[in-house]
Amino acid sequence: MTTEEKIKQWCPQAGTETAGETVVHVPADRLEDVCRRLHDDAEEPMDYLRDLVGVDQGEGCLSTYYQLESSRTGSRVMLRADAVEREGRAMLPSVSGLWKTAEIKEREAYDFLGILFTGNPDMRRLFLREDWNGYPLRKDYDMDSNPLDMGNEENADVTEEFRLMPDGTLERRENVVFNPDDFVVNIGPQHPSTHGALRLRTSLDGETVKKIDPVLGYIHRGIEKLSESLTYPQTLAFTDRLDYLSAHQNRHALCMCIERAAGIEISERAQYIRTIMDELQRVASHLLFYSCLVMDMGALTPFFYGFREREMILDIFEETTGGRLxxxxxxxxxxxADIHPDFVRKVKAFTKHMREIIHEYHEIFTDSVIARTRLKGVGKLSREEAISLGATGGTGRATGWSNDVRKRHPYALYDKVDFKEIIYTHGDSWDRYMVRMDEILESCHIIDQLIDNIPAGEFRVKVKPVLKLPEGVFTASVESSRGEFGVFLMSRGDKSPWRLHFRSTGLPLVHTMDTVCRNGKIADLIAIGGTLDFVIPDIDR
Amino acid sequence: MEQSFLDYYSLEPVTRWIHDTLCGVMPEGWAVFLEGLVLGVVILLAYAVLAVVLIYMERRVCGAFQCRIGPNRVGGKGGLLQVPADVLKILTKEIIRLKNSDHLLYELAPYLVILASVISFSCLPWHKGAGVLDMEVGILFVLAASSIGILGILLAGWSSNSKYTIIGAVRSGAMLVSYELSLGITVLTVVILSGTMSISGIVESQADGWNIFKGHIITLVAFVIYLISGNAEANRGPFDLAEAEQELTAGYHTEYSGMHFGFFYLAEYLNLFITSGIAATLFLGGWMPLHVAGLDGFNAVMDYIPGIVWFLGKTFFVVFLLMWIRWTYPRLRIDQVLNLEWKYLMPLSLLLMLLMVVLKVYGLVF
Amino acid sequence: MEVKNHKLATTKDMRPEEFKNNDYLLRMAEELNRDGAGIVLSTVDDVINWGRSNSVWSLALGTSCCAIEFMALGAARYDMARFGFEVTRNSPRQADLLMVLGTITYRMAPLMKRLYDQMAEPKYVIAVGGCTISGGPFRKGYHVVDGIDKIIPVDVYIPGCPPRPEAFFYGMMQLQRKIKMERFLGGRNRKEKPEDGETKREEKA
Structure with missing residues (x-):
């Protein structure tokens, strides 16, 4: 019995939309129940909420799409629920009790679209200022309604929670984030170790971290809204600037999604090039991860090692693509463009060099007693927590959760190459670090299998400059350098998307900070932030 | 022991001659005052020059460790004038006064830090007969004077009225006070070996062999412990928790600008020098040349090298060691730092002191 | 463009004619030549400016992509330490140069201004990348500042997305040239007129 059939059984009113990908439409009042059954299903528990996307369907209809995946079997299902109007506000029941990651993703949907999730303990704005007017991703949002406000921003120490009472009334509660006598330190938004404009309001007890409240949006550029007024080829420009350390992979995901929707088959040669570029990008990103982590931990010399090898990759990129970052x-x-004539030779030289030089990285940092004691047993995350928080990528794999999209839902050439998914089991900072270090070698291994066999042929098939996609919902996901990067594309048959949403790899990771850092020291917080490896512009979009 | 060449280089007759000449033309009080004034200026100058040299050295050393060139444009080929340019810049930079700080303490703190380091600096034995502050309890005086610096750091962090600075100050308070213990105990170990607390006395007692060789394995271990805790006292990596750029932006001196910050910056480097200088004095024989028993010709050649060269050579060697450590290791966490001190270093140094007493009582040292 | 003035001809490694001069620099040079200054004052000025221009400690306000290129600038291959940009200070009080690297959004803008206000004089600002200069590809967005020069005075713009490290160097050397033309003792020429620079001092506390 397929998942759709199961849902139909539990909830006969559920409808199915088959334009594009299959979406099961569940009424709002049955959503909680269906989600609970899916989550607790015996054979195929849908325990991983990949993404939660709010969409303005037009004509005052706001809805939310839930993309679910089973960590056991890897099967996926997408639900849709339309918000119900109550007391003048659009509402949906929260699923944050089932999937912890929904806490922050529902905040995002609230921030963008004003859908109130009843039962979510934290209904504050996420990316925009707390005194922001309106909801930008609604179709009737006036782009000039919020001029630049240079005034100081006050952050409330309490959050709002709305609960739906059995009699249909709404009860408003306040949850306390920080008490007035807490010693709250702002780490960020301008801080050397937050890797961008992230702000962590951290309450401390001496050196010990008691609670972390991430404040986001300092680099929220409104990419999703901007995409709605651009043609499909134009939207591609934004993906590189989301997570600039996974530029190739992000763009790969969006291209793949659009190609899937438009029914474009790309050539074998292009697939090879894309896969090699993705892996090179992953190595470059992990090298930067190493550099940043060691710098966060106060060792400045290894920082330069990472950048030394990274420059070799950037040279390769530059020759073929013209860009460094x-x-x-x-x-x-x-x-x-086609690959540079030197590309194959240089890539081979690089993978050989990388294998020979990586021992230097381990000698100076990995083998150091201080590094081991600083990382081992620190910032533990269990497998269940990782799945519930949606912490994909190296962070999830360090807990034993096999979540590599390249293995579970192969794309490009990943089903043709032989590679190992790196899994560690302790879920501490050390394992997160080791996953990435091992992945560098594994990526080199993938590249080596492909680099000699790039077939001849077209590197690009002809595509019309202005593309119209058929109506429907389309998704694609790739394994970017730091987790699952997903694209959610909703088309109304126009030349620009109705709604384009990116699954940020970093948002669940930042959400993880509070769980992981509690009762650690300030120095641990910095090291954990380094090992979680998030990129802020990707979180804020 | 042939002391002839050492005596030949001794500055004591020179200083006595200057003193006598001055006393000939003016009352002794005036002469002493004048000498003190001149010495003070000389010390401050030496302090500034050494700071510039050390900062330059640090940049070159870390450049070399990090596979990069380091400064090479400013002032000719080697970037020799880079640090003077920095000094000029920092001298003409605005000094910010904070509205909600404790003004008196805020302004006092950098001076306390620099004062502590200048006083300790004056105690170094540069050359035979050239110790500026040389008293019977000299080494105790150095320990006491350098502790004033901790006060400066604490005050700086507290008076700035900022959360980052207070965390930095508390960290350094906890750390420095702890490491002072093992530092003091290792120093006492040497004092027991030498039988004197006077700095010149300690150096003289090493005429027949440096302490690091004299005290069997004990002084060697004590030397290592001294280096570790001295490194911590100087607030340098991997013990730079008080500043911990990646955690606390700039630690206790986050709110200081201009020359006030410059004082902290200078003091950091000079404390490194002082730590190394004291290490050289206690363990490596100060300005004493290297003598190997039995090789008289070699010893005679060594004697030709003036004491100040020996002293600076040894000190810069230790400085280099400490820089090497700094640019290699990641930073420790506060609880690890304190564990290291209270659970390992302090008991170990106590044991070393005990062993040294036993050895000394039974006359088992060289 | 030929500028017959020794004040403009002062950076190693690049000949003065290889730099482009904009009207701002030319105006400063012209004012220097026209007004003149006492030989002592101008010599002292020259010495101070030499120090300042060769020791530019930056505060990196890195919000996005350009920050990574700035890190590459500090790394071994490009090594900005060679030019006197060695130290990056994370505390605004101790920095001379605010490097704005990456998009500035509405939420970040007040904080950027605060950072600028917290810096000690003399302070300079370099706007790096298309986003800081004009809002870049996001300028039509609802949350992006279209040009940080609307909020704080900018000394040098380095366009690019992100700029290459060589472009960074060019921009930073242009800043050095600008600093070398400042007057410190013999009057002021860097600041805008006082009534323009009103946002200056209010927050210094």
């Missing part, structure tokens, strides 16, 4: 290389239908 942001390459704009993947295109709908293939890649922008």
């Amino acid at each position: 942001i390459q704009n290389y993947n295109m709908i239908g293939g890649v922008q």
Whole structure:
């Protein structure tokens, strides 16, 4: 019995939409029940909430799409629920009791669309200022309604919670984030170790961290809203700037999604190039991860080691794509330009060099007693917590959760190459670090299998400059350098998307900070932030 | 022991001659005052020059460790004038006064830090007969004077009225006070070995062999402990928790700008030098040349090298060691720092002191 | 453009004619030549400016992509320490240069201004990347400041997305040239007129 059939059984009113991908439409009042049954299902527990996307369907209808996956079997299902109007506000029941990651994703949907989730303990704005007017992703939002406010921003120490009482009335509660006598330190938004404009309001007891409240949005650029007024090829430019350390992979995901929707088959050669570029990007990103982590921990010399090898990759990128950091290389239908004649030789030289040099990284940092004692047993995350929090990528794999999209839902050439998914089991900072260090070698292994076999042929198939996609919902996900990067594309048959949403890899990771850092020291917090490896512009979008 | 060349280089006759000449033309009180004034200026100058040298050295050393070139544009090929440019810049930078700080303490703190380090600096034995502050309890005086610096750091962190600075100050308070213990005990170990607390006396007692060789394995271990705790006292990596750039932005001196910050910056480097200088004095024989028993020709050649060269050479060697450590290791966490001190270093140094007493009583040292 | 003035010809490694001069720099040079200064004062000024221009400690306000290129600038291959940019201070009080690296959003803008206000004089600002200069690809967005020069005075713009490290160097050397033309003792020429720079001092506390 498929999941859709099961849902139909539990909830006969549920409808199915088959434009694009299959979406099961569940009425709002049955949502909680259906979700609970899916989550607790015996054979195929849908315990991983990949993403939660709010959409303004037009004509005052706000809805939310839930993308679920079973960590056991890897099967996926997408639900849709339309918000119900109550006391003048659009409402849906919260699913944050089932999936912890929904806490923050529902906040995002509230922030963007004003959907109130009853039962979510924290209904504050997420990315925008607390005194922001309106909800930007609604179709009737006036882009000029919030001019630049240079005034000081006050952050409330309490959160709002709305509960739906059995008699249909709404009860408003306040949950306390910080008490007035807590010693709250702002780490960020301008701080050397937050890797961007992230702000962690941290309450301390001496050196011990008691609670962390992440405040986001300092680099929220409104990419999703901007995409709605651009043509499909134009939207590609934003993906590189989301998580600039996974530029290739992000763009790969969006291109793949659009190609899937438009029914474009890309050439074998382009697939090879994309896969190699993705893996090179992963190595570059992990090298930067190493550099940043060691710098956060106060060891400045290894920082330069990481950058030394990273520059080799950037050279390779630059020759072929013309860009060092942001390459704009993947295109709908293939890649922008053919590989440089030196590409194969240089990539081979690089993987050989990387294997020979990585022992230096381990000698100076991994083998150091201080590094071991600082990382081992610190910031533990269990497998269940990781799944519930949606912490994918190296963070999840360090807890024993096998979540590599390349293995579970292969795309490009990942089903043709032989590679190991790196899994560690302790879930501490050390394992998170080791996962990435091992993945560097594994990526080199993937590249080596492909680099000699790049087939001849077109590197790009011809695609019309202005593309119209058929109506429906389309998704794609790739394994980016720091987790599952997903694209949710909703088309109304137009030349620009109705709604384009990106699954941020970093948002669940930042949400993890509070769980992981509690009762650690300030120095641990910094080290944990380094090992979680998030990139802020990707979180804020 | 042939002391002839050592005596030849001794500055004592020179200083006595200057003193006598001055006393010939003016009352002794005036002469002493004048000498003190001149010495003070010389010390401050030496302090500034050494700070510039050390900062330059640090940049070159860390450049070399980090596979990069380091400063090489400012002032000719080697970037020799880079640090003077920094000094000029920092001298003409605005000094910010904070509205909600404790003004008196806020302004006092950098001076306390620099004062502590200048006083300790004056106690170093540069050369035979050239110790500026040389008293019977000299080494105790150094320990006492350098503790004033902790006060400065605590005051700086507290008076700035900022959360980061107070965390930095509390950290350094906890750490420095702890490490002072093992530092003091290792120093006492040497004092027991040498039988004197006077700095010049300790150096003289090493004429027949440096302490690091004389005290069997004990002084060697004590030397290592001294280096670790001295490194912590100087607030340098891997013990730079009080500043911990990646955690506390700039630690206790986050709110200081201009020359006030410059004082902290200078003091950090000079404390490194003082720590190394004291290490050289206690364990490596101060300005004493290297003598190997039996090789008289070699010893005679060594004697030709003036004491100040020996002293600076040894000190810079230790400085280099400490820089090497700093640019290699990640930073420790506060509880690890304190564990290291209270659970390992302090008991170990106590044991070393006990062993040294036993050895000394039974005359088992060289 | 030929500028017959020794004040403009002062950076190693690049000949003065290789730099582009904009009207701002030319105006400063012209004022320097026209007004003149006492030989003592101007010599002292020259010495101070030499120090300041060769010791520019930056505070990196890195919000997005450009910050990574700035890190590459500090790393071994490009090594900005060579030019006197060695130290990056994380405390605004101790920095001379605010490097704005990456998009500035509405939520970040007040904080950027506060950072600028917290810095000690003399302070300079470099706007790096298309986003800081004009809002870049996001300028039509509802949450992006279209140009940080609307909030704080900018000394040098380094365009690019992100700029190459060489472009960083060019921009930073241009800033050095600008600093070398400042007057410290013999009057002021860097600041805008006082009534323009009103936002200056209020927050210094």
